[in-house]
Amino acid sequence: MDRLENFWEKLRQLARSDSSVDVPETTHNKALSIFPSRQETKSKYIFLLSPANLAAVRKAGSNRKYFYELGNSIVQLEQANQETGSRLSGFVHGIEDGPVTLYGDECVFQKSISNGEFLFESVPFGSYRVCFSHEGECSWITDLRLNQVTDS
Amino acid sequence: MFKKIWKQSDQQLVRLCLKGDQAAWESLVSRYQRLVYHFPNDARLSPQDCDEVFQETFLSTYKSLEKLLEVQALDHWIATVAKRTTWKVVQRNRRHPMESLAEEFDVEDPDLIPDEHLEIRVQQAGIRRAIGMLNGRCRTLLHLLFYKYDSGDYDKVAKEAGIARGSIGPIRHRCLVKLKNVLEQMGINQKSVSKRDP
Numbered sequence: 001m002d003r004l005e006n007f008w009e010k011l012r013q014l015a016r017s018d019s020s021v022d023v024p025e026t027t028h029n030k031a032l033s034i035f036p037s038r039q040e041t042k043s044k045y046i047f048l049l050s051p052a053n054l055a056a057v058r059k060a061g062s063n064r065k066y067f068y069e070l071g072n073s074i075v076q077l078e079q080a081n082q083e084t085g086s087r088l089s090g091f092v093h094g095i096e097d098g099p100v101t102l103y104g105d106e107c108v109f110q111k112s113i114s115n116g117e118f119l120f121e122s123v124p125f126g127s128y129r130v131c132f133s134h135e136g137e138c139s140w141i142t143d144l145r146l147n148q149v150t151d152s
Numbered sequence: 153m154f155k156k157i158w159k160q161s162d163q164q165l166v167r168l169c170l171k172g173d174q175a176a177w178e179s180l181v182s183r184y185q186r187l188v189y190h191f192p193n194d195a196r197l198s199p200q201d202c203d204e205v206f207q208e209t210f211l212s213t214y215k216s217l218e219k220l221l222e223v224q225a226l227d228h229w230i231a232t233v234a235k236r237t238t239w240k241v242v243q244r245n246r247r248h249p250m251e252s253l254a255e256e257f258d259v260e261d262p263d264l265i266p267d268e269h270l271e272i273r274v275q276q277a278g279i280r281r282a283i284g285m286l287n288g289r290c291r292t293l294l295h296l297l298f299y300k301y302d303s304g305d306y307d308k309v310a311k312e313a314g315i316a317r318g319s320i321g322p323i324r325h326r327c328l329v330k331l332k333n334v335l336e337q338m339g340i341n342q343k344s345v346s347k348r349d350p
Contacts, residue, residue, distance in 0.1 A: 007342045015298035018276040020190040031210035035177040
């Protein structure tokens with residue numbers, strides 16, 4: 001067997017044993033969303049979800065929005081700037097009214113769910129967890145982490 | 153435009169990423185996504201955990217872009233991050249009984265995971281990428297011969313590739329020479345491939 005054929009056989013063996021799989025589109029999109037989009041190259045911040053409980057993230061429209069779908073809950077983070085802080089809104093299936101609490105390292109915010117929806121505005125950057133209190137029990141839906149990653 | 157970017161070297165892509173070029177980032181992700189996903193998938197992690205490893209690996213890549221200008225072998229760098237991140241998730245999951253645990257990741261330290269696993273995955277990803285960079289006919293033919301059919305299935309290959317059976321040998325030879333050249337540019341040559349059997 002000449003050298004080229006020998007090389008061919010080695011490559012073919014490697015290829016045949018390749019157990020890699022196609023990457024799901026939603027997974028692929030998560031990596032794309034890490035990078036600030038063209039329109040936002042001047043943005044100072046991007047939001048990142050601590051992926052411990054992450055079920056799905058997708059990017060929507062031209063605005064930088066992330067939807068975190070966790071079981072029956074959806075938490076939406078919107079791009080924010082240094083002046084206004086972050087904006088976090090969501091919708092909870094099955095809970096029409098009740099308190100929702102945002103626990104941060106240094107602060108706690110509490111709002112009410114109205115018709116399943118909630119909204120936090122002007123949330124400073126930091127690490128947060130979201131909890132729905134329902135019938136006296138705190139139900140953690142996710143770990144959220146808002147990171148400063150660039151200084152433009 | 154995308155095709156041009158696809159053929160850029162890793163360092164050229166990293167440089168473009170640092171300038172805020174989103175197409176370069178997309179190309180970088182596309183180039184290495186299969187390699188990254190290979191690790192958690194082989195470790196039999198759940199789809200959610202695979203997502204976590206994937207996202208964390210590319211986040212580390214994004215945060216390290218400046219440092220990566222100095223890195224000669226980005227494929228090995230990314231594979232190492234994916235391997236370590238996979239190991240971390242496997243360790244975290246050990247608190248909960250798993251149905252099955254990939255032996256490779258059942259070690260106390262990620263450095264104990266044999267390098268040959270990483271090397272083989274890097275080379276496998278390199279072969280896929282190199283085939284993808286060939287012209288349409290070579291790409292189709294080599295894909296069929298490498299991934300779909302056994303080496304003796306020339307009749308099936310000829311039919312699917314739309315090539316006369318008698319032409320497969322010569323075309324295959326020309327395509328292999330092209331593939332060899334592309335692979336050499338990626339640091340994969342006869343010597344490095346023949347070091348280890350998969």
